[in-house]
Amino acid sequence: MTTLTVPLWRIAHGRSGDKGNRSNISVIAWEPAFYPLLVDQVDEAAVLRLFAFRRPTAVTRYLLPKLAAMNFVIDDVLDGGVNDSLNLDSHGKSLSFLLLDLRVQVPTELAPLLRGPDASTTSMETTR
Amino acid sequence: MEILRIGCAAGFSGDRTDAAIGVVDALVAAGGSSFLIFETLAERTLALAQLARRKDPDGGYEPLLVDMLRPVLARCLRHGIRIVSNFGAANPTGAARRIRALALELGLPPPVIAVIHGDDVSGPGHRAALKAALSSSLEERSIVSANAYIGAEAVSQALAAGAQIVVGGRLADPSLTVGPAMAHFGWRADDWDRLGRATMVGHLLECGAQVSGGYYADPGLKDVAGMARLGYPIAEIADDGTAIITKPAGSGGRVDAHTVKEQLLYEIHDPSAYLTPDVVADIGEAQAEELAADRVRLVGVCGHRRPDALKVNVCFESGWQAEGEISYAGPRADARARLAADTIRERMADAGLLRIDLIGSCSVFGDDDGHLLAATSARASSDVRMRVALRHNDRDDAQRLEREVLALYCCGPAGGGGVRTSLRPTLGTRSCLLPRELVPTRFELLA
Numbered sequence: 001m002t003t004l005t006v007p008l009w010r011i012a013h014g015r016s017g018d019k020g021n022r023s024n025i026s027v028i029a030w031e032p033a034f035y036p037l038l039v040d041q042v043d044e045a046a047v048l049r050l051f052a053f054r055r056p057t058a059v060t061r062y063l064l065p066k067l068a069a070m071n072f073v074i075d076d077v078l079d080g081g082v083n084d085s086l087n088l089d090s091h092g093k094s095l096s097f098l099l100l101d102l103r104v105q106v107p108t109e110l111a112p113l114l115r116g117p118d119a120s121t122t123s124m125e126t127t128r
Numbered sequence: 129m130e131i132l133r134i135g136c137a138a139g140f141s142g143d144r145t146d147a148a149i150g151v152v153d154a155l156v157a158a159g160g161s162s163f164l165i166f167e168t169l170a171e172r173t174l175a176l177a178q179l180a181r182r183k184d185p186d187g188g189y190e191p192l193l194v195d196m197l198r199p200v201l202a203r204c205l206r207h208g209i210r211i212v213s214n215f216g217a218a219n220p221t222g223a224a225r226r227i228r229a230l231a232l233e234l235g236l237p238p239p240v241i242a243v244i245h246g247d248d249v250s251g252p253g254h255r256a257a258l259k260a261a262l263s264s265s266l267e268e269r270s271i272v273s274a275n276a277y278i279g280a281e282a283v284s285q286a287l288a289a290g291a292q293i294v295v296g297g298r299l300a301d302p303s304l305t306v307g308p309a310m311a312h313f314g315w316r317a318d319d320w321d322r323l324g325r326a327t328m329v330g331h332l333l334e335c336g337a338q339v340s341g342g343y344y345a346d347p348g349l350k351d352v353a354g355m356a357r358l359g360y361p362i363a364e365i366a367d368d369g370t371a372i373i374t375k376p377a378g379s380g381g382r383v384d385a386h387t388v389k390e391q392l393l394y395e396i397h398d399p400s401a402y403l404t405p406d407v408v409a410d411i412g413e414a415q416a417e418e419l420a421a422d423r424v425r426l427v428g429v430c431g432h433r434r435p436d437a438l439k440v441n442v443c444f445e446s447g448w449q450a451e452g453e454i455s456y457a458g459p460r461a462d463a464r465a466r467l468a469a470d471t472i473r474e475r476m477a478d479a480g481l482l483r484i485d486l487i488g489s490c491s492v493f494g495d496d497d498g499h500l501l502a503a504t505s506a507r508a509s510s511d512v513r514m515r516v517a518l519r520h521n522d523r524d525d526a527q528r529l530e531r532e533v534l535a536l537y538c539c540g541p542a543g544g545g546g547v548r549t550s551l552r553p554t555l556g557t558r559s560c561l562l563p564r565e566l567v568p569t570r571f572e573l574l575a
Contacts, residue, residue, distance in 0.1 A: 013386060019397070020171075022397070024394075026390060030386075054495045055497075062400075064412065064414075066414065066428065067414060067415065069389055071396060073397045079496040080496075083175075083554065084557070087492060087496065088491060098493055
């Protein structure tokens with residue numbers, strides 16, 4: 001199968017929210033056809049690896065198939081949270097964009113459904 | 129039963145003060161029963177309000193209260209649009225008095241204003257229960273505020289008693305919508321499915337333009353027209369609790385299935401158990417249906433029995449935060465900024481944790497301990513602003529950071545400019561649960 005490597009934002013969008021020292025990040029498929037790719041590739045382990053430098057203690061993923069969406073809850077990732085963090089972005093508002101830059105594999109037949117400008121962010125690979 | 133319209137004109141303390149005008153225009157044009165809500169409290173807002181009240185016993189409510197209401201109060205009262213808000217913050221009675229004074233200033237007959245009591249649990253009566261509920265040992269004298277998230281019942285009762293304006297403190301955000309819906313449709317307080325649906329409608333409304341396209345915008349990928357004249361959201365709620373989300377005709381922004389889904393999941397943890405004082409809402413089977421341009425129906429939500437305990441946020445004095453920034457640009461800007469950071473680190477080695485950001489290379493994605501910054505190679509960034517921040521219990525020790533950053537002006541590295549420093553007291557937050565029966569709520573009509 002031939003696949004394209006693209007950033008996650010070409011198949012999904014999302015938003016981060018905060019409660020205390022816990023962040024949640026939604027990942028919402030642009031098209032229902034992309035939802036199975038999200039479920040397969042953007043799992044708890046992938047998110048834990050991506051945020052490892054911020055020392056989260058747990059990542060939980062919730063699936064919402066009727067919304068073609070997932071919700072990640074990342075514990076202790078905000079350096080204390082809105083009132084305690086020294087980060088300029090103490091809410092972690094920007095963190096959805098860290099996740100949305102994750103690389104994912106998309107079958108070439110779904111390429112016409114990709115969102116956003118078709119620029120250098122896409123590379124084609126053949127996997128066996 | 130007639131459709132109920134609820135428009136939201138503020139999503140936080142500090143939101144656009146002209147937001148209500150377009151919403152009220154749309155509610156008047158639509159006719160029928162309608163409400164205007166303002167949601168203005170967040171985890172730190174209430175603590176700041178509590179500090180303001182310490183300085184001025186008549187203060188401690190939303191600082192922009194008058195700016196938010198002045199443009200629309202007369203029209204709301206004339207057209208029977210009732211107002212519900214938590215903009216009372218640390219002093220709902222003070223806010224209610226100020227609203228009555230505003231009505232007099234505007235030459236209006238005095239409105240019937242209800243004040244919601246019960247959320248403030250900072251007094252001696254709750255102190256023992258709070259200490260038991262907080263696992264960490266907080267020094268009592270450092271507690272600035274303790275407020276329980278309270279629900280819609282007292283709001284609904286106040287509206288049934290004829291209130292035109294309902295002013296609360298830490299009313300839970302979605303309860304600002306659930307209260308009017310309960311009063312309008314006559315729902316029981318244990319009608320979990322309807323309360324669950326109205327709760328999620330309230331959740332969609334409570335952040336203002338976050339559901340109507342503003343916060344969604346990402347040019348080239350998620351284009352939104354009219355960002356400078358965003359329409360704030362309006363829900364058209366049916367008797368079964370389902371609702372259509374829309375916005376004023378001709379306003380900027382957009383409402384589609386994607387803007388609604390982003391806000392539906394905002395600040396949600398387990399989607400099948402969104403805990404509020406009124407109900408445990410469940411969006412596990414929810415769907416967002418696009419009916420027409422800027423009209424999306426939320427369906428599939430249900431609800432479960434409300435929690436027995438209420439969440440309480442406790443804010444306490446946590447010391448001082450100092451920050452300093454200085455910019456470097458042109459060749460080797462990143463390297464000079466890193467040298468500045470290393471210099472500060474060495475001179476303040478005894479000061480505890482220093483957070484370093486290189487704005488333009490690595491900042492908000494980074495962690496307080498600097499793991500990401502250390503792993504980020506000195507890129508060819510030609511415009512970098514070094515930021516250093518620290519928190520300290522002692523004001524003088526924190527202030528030392530300001531002087532050290534300022535001294536970089538002459539001590540170098542080369543070409544550092546634009547120093548800005550700040551020092552401010554900080555507030556920490558802990559949350560805990562209190563049994564519901566310890567937090568009775570009630571309304572009072574302003575005499």
